[in-house]
Amino acid sequence: MSPNHVSVQRGSKIVFVYALALLATAFFAFPIFWMVTASLKSDHNITAYPPVWIFFTPSLQNYVKLVEELGIVKMFINSAVIVGLSTCLAMACGTLAAYALARFDIKNKQLIAFEVLSIRMLPPIVSVVPMFILARWLGVFDTYWLLTAAYALSGLPFVVWVMRVFIQDIPQSIEEAALIDGCSRLETFWRVTLPLLMPGLAATMVIVFMFAWNEFLLASMLTSNAAKTLPVIAANTLNAKSIAWGMASAAGVVMSLPVVVLVLLMQRYLVRGLTLGAVKG
Amino acid sequence: MGIQIRNVQKRFGATTVVNGVSVDIAEGEFFVMLGESGCGKTTTLRMVAGLELPTSGSIHINGKDVTFAEPRHRDIAMAFQDYGLYPNMTVFENIAFPLKIRKVSPTDRRRKVEETAGKLGIADYLGRKPFQLSGGQRQRVSLARALVRNPKVFLMDEPLSNLDAKLRAVMRTEIKKLVSDLGITTIYVTHDQIEAMSMADRIAVMRRGDMVQVASPLEIYDRPLTRFVADFMGSPPMNLFPACLKSPARPTCEVQEFIDSIPDEERALIADRLDSTGQFSAGIRPEHLKLVEVGSAGSARAVVDFVEPLGQTTNVYLTAGETSFIAVTDRCRYHVGDAVGVYAPPEFVRVVAN
Numbered sequence: 001m002s003p004n005h006v007s008v009q010r011g012s013k014i015v016f017v018y019a020l021a022l023l024a025t026a027f028f029a030f031p032i033f034w035m036v037t038a039s040l041k042s043d044h045n046i047t048a049y050p051p052v053w054i055f056f057t058p059s060l061q062n063y064v065k066l067v068e069e070l071g072i073v074k075m076f077i078n079s080a081v082i083v084g085l086s087t088c089l090a091m092a093c094g095t096l097a098a099y100a101l102a103r104f105d106i107k108n109k110q111l112i113a114f115e116v117l118s119i120r121m122l123p124p125i126v127s128v129v130p131m132f133i134l135a136r137w138l139g140v141f142d143t144y145w146l147l148t149a150a151y152a153l154s155g156l157p158f159v160v161w162v163m164r165v166f167i168q169d170i171p172q173s174i175e176e177a178a179l180i181d182g183c184s185r186l187e188t189f190w191r192v193t194l195p196l197l198m199p200g201l202a203a204t205m206v207i208v209f210m211f212a213w214n215e216f217l218l219a220s221m222l223t224s225n226a227a228k229t230l231p232v233i234a235a236n237t238l239n240a241k242s243i244a245w246g247m248a249s250a251a252g253v254v255m256s257l258p259v260v261v262l263v264l265l266m267q268r269y270l271v272r273g274l275t276l277g278a279v280k281g
Numbered sequence: 282m283g284i285q286i287r288n289v290q291k292r293f294g295a296t297t298v299v300n301g302v303s304v305d306i307a308e309g310e311f312f313v314m315l316g317e318s319g320c321g322k323t324t325t326l327r328m329v330a331g332l333e334l335p336t337s338g339s340i341h342i343n344g345k346d347v348t349f350a351e352p353r354h355r356d357i358a359m360a361f362q363d364y365g366l367y368p369n370m371t372v373f374e375n376i377a378f379p380l381k382i383r384k385v386s387p388t389d390r391r392r393k394v395e396e397t398a399g400k401l402g403i404a405d406y407l408g409r410k411p412f413q414l415s416g417g418q419r420q421r422v423s424l425a426r427a428l429v430r431n432p433k434v435f436l437m438d439e440p441l442s443n444l445d446a447k448l449r450a451v452m453r454t455e456i457k458k459l460v461s462d463l464g465i466t467t468i469y470v471t472h473d474q475i476e477a478m479s480m481a482d483r484i485a486v487m488r489r490g491d492m493v494q495v496a497s498p499l500e501i502y503d504r505p506l507t508r509f510v511a512d513f514m515g516s517p518p519m520n521l522f523p524a525c526l527k528s529p530a531r532p533t534c535e536v537q538e539f540i541d542s543i544p545d546e547e548r549a550l551i552a553d554r555l556d557s558t559g560q561f562s563a564g565i566r567p568e569h570l571k572l573v574e575v576g577s578a579g580s581a582r583a584v585v586d587f588v589e590p591l592g593q594t595t596n597v598y599l600t601a602g603e604t605s606f607i608a609v610t611d612r613c614r615y616h617v618g619d620a621v622g623v624y625a626p627p628e629f630v631r632v633v634a635n
Contacts, residue, residue: 176332177365179352181379181426195369 032256039063039249046245062250070233070247072254079229080258082144083212086151090208091201093152094159099189101160102167103175113164120157128221135222142224150222151212158211159204166200167193202269210259230255282343283308283466284329284434289338291324291490298324300490301338306483308343309464311457315477315513316487322470323438325487329468330436331355343433358427360440364419366411366426372398373407376425383430397429400459417448424456428463435460435467441476453479474514478502486510502566506554507634511564517596520570520606521562521633526551534563535604538581539625547632554634562633569629570608572597572615573622580622585615599623 038046040058066072100106101113131150135141170193178188194201216231223232234251237244263270284306291299299321306312314322327333329340331352339348347355358379366375373394380390398404401421411419420440427435440456441449457480460467471477477484478498485495486509494506505511511519524534532551534540540563554561573580581601589596590612597608597615601623608623615621 171363171365173361173363173365174367176330176352177359177361177367177423177426178378179332180330180357180359182353182382184351184353187382192367 035249035252035256038245039253041246043244043246046249062246063254065244065247066250066254070236072230072233072251075228075230075233076254078144078227079213082147082227082229083151083209085144086148086155086212087205087209089148089152090155090159091205094156095163095197095201097156098160098163099167099193102164103172113160116157116160119153124154124217128217131218132221141222142226144227146222147219147227147229150218151215154215155208155212159208162204163197163200166197166204170196199269202266206259206263206266206270209262213255213259283310284312284343284468285339285341286325286329287339287341289325289328289335289340291321291328291333292336297490299328299335302487302490302492303338304485304492304495306466306468308466309461311460311467311469311480311482313469313471313477313481313484314487314492315471315474315484317472317513320487321490322487326436326438326468326470329434330357330359355434356432357434357436358430358432359436359438360420360423360427362439362442364411364423364443366419366422368411370410371407372403372409372411372414372422375411375422376407376429379426379430393429394425397425400428401425416444417452420444420452424459428459428465431463433466435465437467437469439471440469442471442473449476456480474516478514486513504631505564505633508562511562511631511633515566517567517607517609519564519566519631519633521564522604522606523560524563525558525560526555527559532561532563536563536581536601536623538579539563539565539630542579542627543630543632544627547630550632554632556635560635562635564631564633565625565629567596567607567609568594569626570606571624571626572608572610572613573624575620575622577622577624580624583621583623585617585619585621587617588613588615 037054037056039062040060041052041056042059042061045052045056097116101109106112131146132141135146140146174196175188175193178192179185183191214231215229216235219229220232220235223229230251234248234255237248237251286302286304286306289299289302290297302321302325304312314325316322324333328335329342331347331350331354334349339346341347342355342357367378370378376394376398377390380393385393394407395404398407401424403418403421403425406414406418406422411422414422420443423440437456441452444452453476469476469480481498483495484498484501485492486501487493488509494501494510496504501510502514505514505519508521511521522535522539524532524540526532532540532543532548543563551561575582583599583601585597586600586605587598589598594609594611595613597610597613599606599608599621
């Protein structure tokens with residue numbers, strides 16, 4: 001075969017691969033595209049047939065309605081505070097617990113680890129009613145505390161199990177070297193172990209954050225007004241009589257933004273974190 | 282001064298890993314703990330380091346009881362088998378880390394790191410990360426990190442076992458020179474008898490949590506106390522022949538000629554080294570056996586099984602009666618199946634406990 005022929009063949013192969021990749025991307029990106037455009041359309045344009053693809057006059061009317069009619073700003077703050085706090089709590093407690101389980105000689109270590117995981121095996125719907133009753137008793141119904149605690153607790157097992165593996169991946173001799181170089185246990189954790197855990201922490205945090213951010217069941221049952229979060233309000237746009245497609249789309253966009261920002265911020269660590277363990281060194 | 286280990290025991294659950302070890306290590310001494318894997322040598326070292334706490338017994342370093350002290354309060358440095366470098370820090374930061382923790386000023390830090398790195402030949406790599414270094418360079422960094430703060434005691438846990446044979450030989454002499462120049466008390470753990478022989482001031486041969494014999498390298502090589510030590514040291518190892526003491530005047534041995542004329546002081550050791558069934562072993566190093574004419578005075582008759590020329594020396598595998606053994610000679614003219622006389626000079630025959 002002539003060199004020319006080979007390069008043509010290789011060229012067409014590359015084109016084919018890119019076309020396939022584009023197709024796959026388009027398939028997964030289309031709903032997002034549709035959501036974003038729908039949030040900027042008028043109700044008339046949304047339901048128009050044949051569909052209006054791109055040529056419409058964008059307006060922020062849906063977003064204005066979200067703010068004015070549904071008070072989404074307050075819900076956004078609620079969500080941010082509750083999810084932020086619970087993620088931090090779950091990460092801090094979970095990582096420390098994972099460290100203990102990974103490094104220290106604890107009696108019945110496997111059993112403890114399994115107990116922690118078993119919380120995760122319970123379908124959330126089972127715990128909603130008892131939690132509702134408990135919250136009423138304790139007088140924390142419809143407060144930040146309740147959802148924060150609930151999300152922190154449901155994120156905890158995941159953090160413990162995932163971080164335990166990340167910690168076990170760090171050779172023990174690195175920590176022992178630090179102990180001998182003059183660090184206390186806590187200093188060793190802070191100065192040596194934690195920097196090495198960053199990729200794992202980032203990956204775990206994004207997942208815990210997303211889980212709590214999107215959580216609907218607990219949020220809808222355990223709040224009524226003061227501590228209502230975004231998923232609940234997004235669902236409120238759909239009611240028995242009518243579905244406000246524009247507002248629903250706008251709420252979807254508002255909800256997705258923080259996750260997108262977080263993932264972009266953590267991207268540097270994420271790629272390394274998600275492949276750690278697969279590739280050694 | 283130095284290190285005193287008193288009756289130290291370590292149990293993990295029902296298994297005893299270190300079984301009441303006691304030893305005094307003098308200041309500036311290079312002390313090697315030698316043994317197979319699982320013999321308790323690393324655990325003993327880790328108890329001196331404070332990474333493991335003894336179940337009972339005590340450890341003193343430079344006159345201070347440190348049995349339960351944290352590692353950082355022991356003034357020790359340690360080199361690990363897998364180096365234990367901080368992967369996210371540069372070589373400079375790695376070496377400077379112990380100084381930083383001890384709040385040494387940045388100018389002093391830089392000076393000391395550069396000085397130590399120069400001594401170990403890694404001054405050119407200070408800006409690199411550990412993963413950009415070869416195994417030998419990594420071990421040098423770990424040694425530099427250990428030595429940078431002039432520790433009183435240096436602990437090394439098989440630091441050379443991840444290196445190839447040639448580099449190991451180079452590093453061996455380098456470490457020995459460096460440590461003895463600085464006069465640091467050193468405990469070195471290895472399973473490699475050549476490392477132990479070449480570096481140690483004193484060797485402790487360990488087995489199943491006990492120190493079987495603690496002595497200078499040549500003493501251990503020349504006068505092993507037990508079969509285990511005799512078998513462990515030397516390549517090929519010492520020839521051992523089952524023997525027993527039926528009458529006090531005349532010990533018997535599988536190759537009787539070897540033991541007939543042993544000197545009186547060696548004969549006097551037999552009573553001490555008998556096991557419960559009245560058995561012991563007669564040992565002789567392969568290089569001390571002489572191949573002579575069949576039937577010459579004091580020699581045993583043997584048949585050549587196999588000849589292994591190694592260039593400098595030749596290993597001759599022999600059988601006398603039912604006992605197989607090895608003689609190391611210069612170049613030899615024997616062939617497989619030849620009958621030879623084997624003479625064991627009495628001054629080299631040893632009484633070894635089973």
